[in-house]
Amino acid sequence: MSASIYLDYNATTPVAPEVAEAIQPFLYGLFGNPSSSHSYGRAAADAMAGAKHQVARLIGAEDDEIVFTGTATEANNTALLGAASALADTARRHIVVSAVEHPAVMQPVLHLRSQGWDVSLVPVDSAGCVLMSAIDEALRPDTALVSIMHANNEVGTIQPLAEIARRARALGILVHTDAAQSIGKIGVNVDALGVDLLTMAGHKFYAPKGIGALYVRRGTPLRRILFGADQEWGLRPGTENVALSVGLGVAAELAHKLLPQVGAMRRKRDALHEQLTAQVPGLQLNGHFAERLPNTLNVSFPGVDGADLLARAPQVAASTGSACHSGRREASGVLAAMGKSYEAARGAVRLSVGRDTTDEDVQRAAQGLVQAWRQLREA
Structure with a gap:
């Protein structure tokens, strides 16, 4: 653990x-x-x-x-x-x-x-x-x-x-x-x-x-x-x-x-987004760019299934959507309501940082997710 x-x-x-x-x-x-x-x-x-x-x-x-x-x-x-x-x-x-x-x-x-x-x-x-x-x-x-x-x-x-x-x-x-x-x-x-x-x-x-x-x-x-x-x-x-x-x-x-310290979470969330965007062409942000919780990053990885991606990156504990129903292999109803395509919804992963998330965590997570995405694309 x-x-x-x-x-x-x-x-x-x-x-x-x-x-x-x-x-x-x-x-x-x-x-x-x-x-x-x-x-x-x-x-x-x-x-x-x-x-x-x-x-x-x-x-x-x-x-x-x-x-x-x-x-x-x-x-x-x-x-x-x-x-x-x-x-x-x-x-x-x-x-x-x-x-x-x-x-x-x-x-x-x-x-x-x-x-x-x-x-x-x-x-x-x-x-x-x-x-x-x-x-x-x-x-x-x-x-x-x-x-x-x-x-x-x-x-x-x-x-x-x-x-x-x-x-x-x-x-x-x-x-x-x-x-x-x-x-x-x-x-x-x-x-x-x-x-x-x-x-x-x-x-x-x-x-x-x-x-x-x-x-x-x-x-x-x-x-x-x-x-x-x-x-x-x-x-x-x-x-x-x-x-x-x-x-x-x-x-x-x-x-x-x-509460005044939530800016640190926003910085780590944005750093994670930047690292993923730089290495995953076609990565898509889901949610409002600005009016969004400072810790939440939901992104769609192109050409893969989000659950398969997380399975390939076991060092990253994240989810494909709400934990209350994330065990289902189906596209998110939230993303469907937003008009996202099935492929985009299928490739979605929710990454949410917290008070204890470190800069090293962000870097390691980005590396693990990018590596998993590349492996799935090459399979």
Whole structure:
């Protein structure tokens, strides 16, 4: 494992040492249930409150607008199904989503469609950016909810979310965004974005897997989709995972502190792109050239299959798309929505750098990928 160059930070990140250290006491001595009234419970409740404050501060929210969840998928389901349930008795039965949403958004929306909701799929341009003209055409008097991801997990394109939200909210429409990929990589402020609901995934910004959060703006109509006791404002019943919540809080604090340093990731990403472009004629960038996550490089290698390329370069740990469904040997739906040819989509590889990526990693990865491409072309 130590010889491998990890370039799959969009799939998951390692747990930051500060996060791991903060979690430890809550696995042993501070093991109380936050609902208990004795000292053990109060210590756990205080820790949960502190973690919520840290997460809220990262996105410019209030502490009581944060709901801890098990995953970003759970947060997305809570936002979409909960909002739909709250508005089910109104005249609004229409939802707008983009054509490049993650399955954690698309599948709940398709479920709602099977329950009688009308769904509009908004197209994207060749860079993966939502077409504002299509947004304007999709918004209707009966639109209840718009859900557009903040940044794409495969190509990194950052959506014009603030403008989308401005147009939607002017019509009284709720706005949700899946910000799993953008948190910790670019600045995220819920008021600047104008969203009512926002999803976070801990393992995308150096917290453990199995912890996420949902931002719920005060006054947003949202019904529970899980039933039990009243933890997490009644939206996420069940005894809280105190240890991982504390970890998420520390990860959020680190993300806030280290955000000014994301320029280093951009420099390494661009260096990788430059080295590949110089040695692979016809290499094609997928995603917006400028409005893109600073760590994300999705490129199509001409004349080869991306999965075969990575198999030939085992020293490079990367993916051909989203880790949630990258095991399939089929072209990316995101790239198809962007109008990419089958050959370009077939040759695509997602390379995502992180805090720990070194200049040497970039150089070795470029060499390994170029060598693998040449071998496949000669085969």
